[in-house]
Amino acid sequence: MNKFILAWAKDREIRKRGQCGGFVTAILKFMLEENIVDYALLVKKGSNLEYSIFLTSNPEDVVDCAGSVLWATPNIAKFIAEYLDTNEYKIAAVCRPCDARAIVELAKMNQINIKNVFMIGLNCSGTFLPATLERMFETLNIRVEDVEKVGIKKDRFVVFLKDGKVETFPLEDLEKSGLGRRENCRRCEVKIPRMCDLACGKWGVIEGKKTFVEICSDRGEIIVKKAVESGVVEFEYASDENVKIRDELENFALKMSEKWQDYYFGQMSSMSYEERRNYWFGMFERCIKCYACRDVCAVCYCNDCILNPWRLLVKGGEIPPSFSFHITRAVHIAQSCVNCGQCQDVCPVEIPLSRIAHKLNKTVQEIWGYIPGIRLDEKQPLSRAENDI
Amino acid sequence: MIEGQEEGKMEEWEPNIIVIACNWCTYQAADLAGSLRYSYPPTVKIVRVPCSGRVEPEFIIEALINGADGVLIGGCHPGDCHYKNGNYKALKRFELLKSVIEEFGIEPERVRLEWISGSEGLKFAEVMKEFNDTIRKLGPNPLKWKEINSV
Numbered sequence: 001m002n003k004f005i006l007a008w009a010k011d012r013e014i015r016k017r018g019q020c021g022g023f024v025t026a027i028l029k030f031m032l033e034e035n036i037v038d039y040a041l042l043v044k045k046g047s048n049l050e051y052s053i054f055l056t057s058n059p060e061d062v063v064d065c066a067g068s069v070l071w072a073t074p075n076i077a078k079f080i081a082e083y084l085d086t087n088e089y090k091i092a093a094v095c096r097p098c099d100a101r102a103i104v105e106l107a108k109m110n111q112i113n114i115k116n117v118f119m120i121g122l123n124c125s126g127t128f129l130p131a132t133l134e135r136m137f138e139t140l141n142i143r144v145e146d147v148e149k150v151g152i153k154k155d156r157f158v159v160f161l162k163d164g165k166v167e168t169f170p171l172e173d174l175e176k177s178g179l180g181r182r183e184n185c186r187r188c189e190v191k192i193p194r195m196c197d198l199a200c201g202k203w204g205v206i207e208g209k210k211t212f213v214e215i216c217s218d219r220g221e222i223i224v225k226k227a228v229e230s231g232v233v234e235f236e237y238a239s240d241e242n243v244k245i246r247d248e249l250e251n252f253a254l255k256m257s258e259k260w261q262d263y264y265f266g267q268m269s270s271m272s273y274e275e276r277r278n279y280w281f282g283m284f285e286r287c288i289k290c291y292a293c294r295d296v297c298a299v300c301y302c303n304d305c306i307l308n309p310w311r312l313l314v315k316g317g318e319i320p321p322s323f324s325f326h327i328t329r330a331v332h333i334a335q336s337c338v339n340c341g342q343c344q345d346v347c348p349v350e351i352p353l354s355r356i357a358h359k360l361n362k363t364v365q366e367i368w369g370y371i372p373g374i375r376l377d378e379k380q381p382l383s384r385a386e387n388d389i
Numbered sequence: 390m391i392e393g394q395e396e397g398k399m400e401e402w403e404p405n406i407i408v409i410a411c412n413w414c415t416y417q418a419a420d421l422a423g424s425l426r427y428s429y430p431p432t433v434k435i436v437r438v439p440c441s442g443r444v445e446p447e448f449i450i451e452a453l454i455n456g457a458d459g460v461l462i463g464g465c466h467p468g469d470c471h472y473k474n475g476n477y478k479a480l481k482r483f484e485l486l487k488s489v490i491e492e493f494g495i496e497p498e499r500v501r502l503e504w505i506s507g508s509e510g511l512k513f514a515e516v517m518k519e520f521n522d523t524i525r526k527l528g529p530n531p532l533k534w535k536e537i538n539s540v
Contacts (some may be wrong), residue, residue: 276494
């Protein structure tokens with residue numbers, strides 16, 4: 001089978017409800033029906049701008065979750081590591097690139113048995129925080145109730161209204177005024193999750209409701225073959241033009257990220273040591289030590305974290321905590337940070353934590369040449385102590 | 390604060406240097422430096438650890454935040470580790486730590502990793518003098534003064 005295919009669901013209903021052809025929904029439904037996996041891990045849209053992580057073993061439920069939710073920022077990797085026993089049962093998870101990278105990182109640290117996690121990746125050019133999205137609709141004079149779905153097309157923010165109208169706005173202008181995508185998404189450098197078994201998305205589709213699928217692993221190929229054989233999914237091979245368009249779109253998104261990285265990181269590295277101290281320690285003085293950044297971090301996993309008060313590094317009952325709280329956390333996650341931005345999202349006092357974590361990760365990437373969450377067979381630098389001086 | 394007082398304080402300031410020394414090499418070198426009567430600055434305080442691979446980044450961070458002006462880690466030469474690869478681990482962590490503290494605005498020169506074997510008493514004394522001079526040039530640890538002023 002060719003690596004690139006255009007696929008869509010045969011079922012009319014699924015095809016109609018899916019974002020682009022309902023391939024992902026059809027595959028998940030097929031896998032549950034055939035008992036290839038025990039559970040499917042999805043994101044379910046709520047009313048207005050709500051969403052929830054949804055775990056199901058019932059194939060019928062999958063259809064309700066069709067369609068992408070751009071304001072959902074679920075922490076799939078943490079959810080699997082924390083609440084699911086991947087040694088006991090098999091899961092199919094739908095994940096964005098950052099989730100997929102975190103799953104790979106956790107698998108390296110033996111927190112997830114990746115043999116039992118079938119990853120279906122979705123291309124992602126950025127997500128929104130529900131609160132920011134609400135503010136965006138307000139400034140753009142759109143009522144939240146009228147919105148069917150939102151999307152990103154190249155450098156434009158697209159709103160699909162329920163009455164069939166489509167409105168587009170320039171994303172860059174929105175982002176410069178503090179709205180737009182989450183900060184980590186602007187800097188994100190992995191847009192197509194090639195570490196997953198299947199990387200799906202609408203990039204590269206010229207017309208019609210189809211999903212462009214890149215098959216990235218052997219088991220991904222087997223599943224797609226089976227689904228095609230049993231008539232759940234129909235497909236055609238992608239032409240060179242499809243692939244070209246997809247590459248162009250990816251490069252365009254990457255260039256946008258590069259621009260934002262230059263902006264944020266340039267700002268940080270142009271500061272003198274004193275300015276850095278004043279900035280960061282001023283930020284850390286706001287900390288209320290809620291431990292949310294630690295608890296939500298996708299690549300943190302220690303059962304007895306060094307930041308717990310009984311480990312004596314951070315004094316119990318002291319607010320704001322000693323700066324070693326933050327510096328230690330930065331050291332611990334620097335090698336594995338996948339820039340998922342959860343730490344910054346949950347911070348109640350809005351410390352730009354993902355910015356520093358991502359910057360540090362970029363720095364050590366240069367030293368060690370290790371990019372987290374891309375290859376499963378590549379060991380983490382700190383767990384590797386060979387004689388390579 | 391009165392100007393004269395601050396100046397007085399600065400004159401009194403002596404570097405406070407923590408040396409985390411591997412039991413099998415740097416600590417022995419310090420011993421040797423003593424018995425060979427090589428003098429090294431009295432600002433140096435030595436902490437003995439079983440291996441430089443035992444030194445976690447948080448040890449150094451804690452030292453810096455609690456008032457150390459400089460931290461030096463002494464380990465065995467590459468390939469000489471008593472536990473085979475402890476010093477390689479130390480090196481990896483050290484590289485990481487250095488970039489982290491630089492990002493937060495602490496001069497990376499305040500931390501240093503040095504390979505000193507048990508027979509290098511002279512090297513130990515020289516490295517300590519050199520490091521003492523570096524720290525003297527850098528001045529007091531900015532974090533320490535910040536904390537004292539904010540009280």
